[in-house]
Amino acid sequence: MKRSNLDTGARKLGPALAAATLMACGGQALAAPVSLTLEFSCPFPLIGDQPIRAEISADIPAVATVGTPTPEFEVTALTVVNENSRTGLKLVGSETLEGSAISYNEVITPSRTLDQIVNLAIPQTPIPSETGEFTVPATGNAPAVNFTEQDVGEAEIRVGALSLSLIARTANGDIAPAPIGEIDTDCTQLAGQDNLLQTIMVEGNAVETPRIAVNREAVAFGNVQAGLTEQDTITITNTGNAALGINGVSISGADSSAFMQTNSCSTIAPNEACDINVTYIPSGEGTQSATLSIASTDADTPNVDVALSGNSVLAPVPEIGVDPQSIDLGRILLGESASAQITITNSGNETLLINAINLTGNDASEFTQTNNCTTVPQDQSCTVDLAFTAGSVGVRNAQLVVASNDPENPEISVSVSAEGYEQTGSILEMLLALDGSTYINASDSTLPLNGTIATALDLAAGTFEADLAVDPTVGHFSVKLLFSKLNAVANVEFEQSEMTTGTLINGKLTANSHLYVKVPKVALKLFGIPFKVGGGDQCQTIEPVDITLVSPEGSNFSPATGGSVSGEYTLPPLENCGLLTDVLNQFLTGPGNTIDLMLTPEQ
Template sequence: MKRLFVPYLLPALMLFAGCGGSAVGGDGGVITCVNDADCAVGQSCIQGVCTTLDGGSGCSSDEDCPAGQSCIQGVCVLKEAADGGETGDGGDGADGLPAVPDISIEPEAIDFGAAPVGTAVEQKLVVANEGGAELTLFSVTLEQGSSTEFGVVPSGNLGRMLGPGETFELLVTYTPTDGVADSGALLVSSDDPDEALVRVPLSSSYKGSSEITATADPAALGPDLAVLDFGSVSVGQRASRELFVKNTGRGSAMLAVQQVRVDPEGSLDFTVQSVLPDLPAWLSPYMGTCTSDSDCPQDYTCLSGACTDSSGGVYDQVKVTVGFTPQRAGEIVEALVVVNDEDDAAGDGLEQPLRIVLRGEGTQPAIAFEPARVDFGRIFAGQSASAELLISNPGSELLAIQSIDLQDRAVFGVDTTGTAFNLAPGEQTQVVLSYTPTQPGIDGTVLVVASNAPGSPHEVQLTAEAVAPPVIAVSPESIDFGQVQLTQLASASLVVTNTGPNPLEITSISMESSSSPSFSVLQGALPPIDGGGQGRIDVVFAPQDAGVHQGTVEIRSNDPALPLLTVSLAGTGVDPELAVAPASIDFGDIYVGYRAGPVVLTVSNQGSGTLDVLAIGTGTGTEADFQIQALPVLPASLSPGQSVSCEVYFTPLGTGPRAGSIQIVSSDVDNPLLEVPLSGNGTNCPAGWWDADGDPSNGCEYRCDLTNGGVEDCDGVDNDCDQQTDEDL
């Protein structure tokens, strides 16, 4: 098999090959052709490959070349080589010619296609001697301008002898370092008289379009990782997350990943901890998961569906480890920027660069006190006071309280000394503080709380003032209301005196719960009473039922020696009832001037409790014909069942009806003024009766009937009924 042969260059090529150099070849590109029209200007189609012919004889036409040669692109070449045919008769010594070597190389060109970046791909190139004489291989080199990603073993000066029919294998390698198509050529020099230098084109090709995809799982195609969430991380601590960048494009197009960084640059919160492999990196299209080590390249093992090397790198993926070290509490959002050259095979928009949201929350405990400063205020010496301190965790992490103690415990106290406990975010607890001063003065100390919160230990100021206490005194010490009629009320006052130096605060005045509801106090509290001052409490007794009532007034104050003072109350509910007998007095017909009576009027108490009879007398409008005599000493207090009486007389002063009343005034609230009606009729002597002696006291004592018209006649009869007979006759 013949190749391009430039006979007048053969000695120079043989000499050059023998020195271990490389021949000057084309421009490093390989373009296949059918004829010269398929090639660029300055190239010719030689044996299917567009070739630039250097050196040459400087011909401009065939006339400028020796016999049997043609001028091709300014170079004289054998006509058979220019025509793509063979020169000579096969090199086997036929027709009486001496035997010559004849080089043959298979394949004539090598296209490595789309090889994974960083992976060496190999193809064999077989050199054979098809001639009748021994073939000497001088050298094998890469054409100048060929990509350095191509290689051949062995290379350089060979000095290898091949007898007729013998072969020699060359191992051609391609180790792409990027996703760009490469080209070059291999130059094989020998002592073949008509093919001293054979050029074997080398090429690679990448077709389709790339697409960048980032996932959390190296063995998965998706879902696309839009957010890398670190969750909650303690401030100052570091958490790491991994993501894997793949080429999920079409065909054999490579994806170049040039840079991975955090935006904003120089962030102290998010950092790129590591990137495997080193960048830039070229990624072949993702080939799917592995099931065993046999699915992986050499030095890789199948772990969880991904081919992984000993350093943790994943085959044909960029493994990015991002660290999150929050410098503050709260949500922190930044971005991971992956600079790449994707072609947008997925049609989801050109992701140059790819941005992935980085999100995390910095957490740390915090401690808060309510109130921030505890003031017990003014407390009386000898008295104990307490205050509540609320400790809470407004942070986002568990708060560990390690100890709580006081710098000075002489008069202050705390109920959780030495206690360790935890507060979850948002939780709170209550600490009870106490102050027990023994003498007047201003006191203070510091509560020290040790915890895992920033700034620990924390301090809370405690202040207080101890003062001399007030002293309460109440007068009288008890109240007896005595008898009080039902529906009536009686009142009394208690005088409260502060015999101490500082204000006395009467905080509560009330009736003890077992007290009779007939007792009440009008004040619920009193204004502060300065030292030596007084206040008044009004107490009321309004019995609702008869009988003895008892109660207790409770007076609460800030006197530490007597915070509760009591005053006993007593009273009797009574219901006296005034009764009179008779209820009315009618004297009937009484001779004018005659004194009728006495009629005894009895006044009595028919109720409960004492009845006071205050007055007995005639009522307004009572005629003088009626008289009251034998009155009792008034006022008179009548116990239940007791009575007093008086006498009533009627002496008509003239004829005709007479009327009046007796009025009785008493303490019976239901009937405070009772009237007894009086009546009588003044009359002359009845027919046949005469007051002959003119003494009304004995009435009409003389029985006589008028005769002779009431004119005395001398007939021995008292004609005029004057108790004299025939007088003056």
């Protein structure tokens, strides 16, 4: 059925795939590059009609012959998806996009109009979480056109309508909610444009002539281990209208002995093909190259050369690496413990075998290690957990020795150390009230903060540990969603992941805190309708927020009177917040956030 420009309801990403589908405009022999830019309009859910520009390019001949079908050409395109479309997909939790597209084109000859339908496949493509454009690939083949005597003269290829069938999926593979999940739609080509892609001169039957076509200009075998072999195939096709004779196939060049060919090619009928099987037989070490030559009865191209290359490599070996190469666990209070992790990697091209992992040295018995290391595949890793419990005062040293089948480093050592110390001096316990605010950079908004911090200060050492409790709070944010600026209200809670630690030396306070930020509820109005856009009991940052607070320069912090502190921090992304987690991350997370607090002793 003939289709012209369509203007029924289009769905998300019509613009994104228009350029890809329109590039499929018919393959021809002796192709020549052509290009065309067209404007389309596609209706989108929520944001309405959107203009798009399709930049079309293809290799289409300027001349065709009656009775010789034009060959099919593969079409590949990368098309930009704009930020509005990405946001719309993420609004319902879409993580990937796939589907198909159809371009309805016309081949217009002096006596008739032929419909040309081009089908393209859209592979499963990730939809990035980061703000900005992304690309969607599409591939397919333009069908052959068989001109007859009635078509002799000037023929035109004109770009027509576009039909899309798309599926958006969530992270677990389910189809996303409507109206984005499953889409069957059409886009409209704007009127008044010149949609002529190519003009072809169709000629009558020519003299019968064989024509050779070889599908490879070069065959690169890459790395092949010496003593093994690798095989590839070269295909010869007769694109002419008379039988093609293959007069000979040979290999020449400095390394010709490293390559071998077999074939059954003698006479190839029009539109038929035969294969040449090429085998690479590497030896020694290093690159090797040669030339495969094909002689035929094509008068215009009697000889075709195909470059052959390969790289002979020796037997694979593992290559061990450790990170870090030394570990200092620092000063540890008697009776307490500290731990660290060592990563063992294999950057070689053979599996790394871990024969043993042991602690050696005079103080080895005071350290312990556990690991999951037995075999480490290429480009993989395993871990060793190291621990130390301070049983006496003083510095302790040992070596962690890893034995493996790495021929160059059969043993590799990591130096480990720790110092045990005894608590001295008086401990001052204080309860400080905190009052202040934090600035959220992503949404240019401020969140009020209140709470307490219970502190145990070692007066002699000037160090402290503290239990930080920040009260739940409510923040008001503005977020740009599509073309609208929306007001959101978020309930925010804080959960301490580990004790706050720091120092108070000469009136200067430094504190390091670690908190999970939770967002149990967020509500906003979209198109005048209030609805919850995320949150829940599990909605929190994927890792704790690390905040370092210090006294302002020139100020003096006193345990008796308190003082002010401030700092800057990065808020990690949120997770487990429902379908609109990405929307929440746009106005709650990221770097450049600041915090200012006043700490006051409670009586």
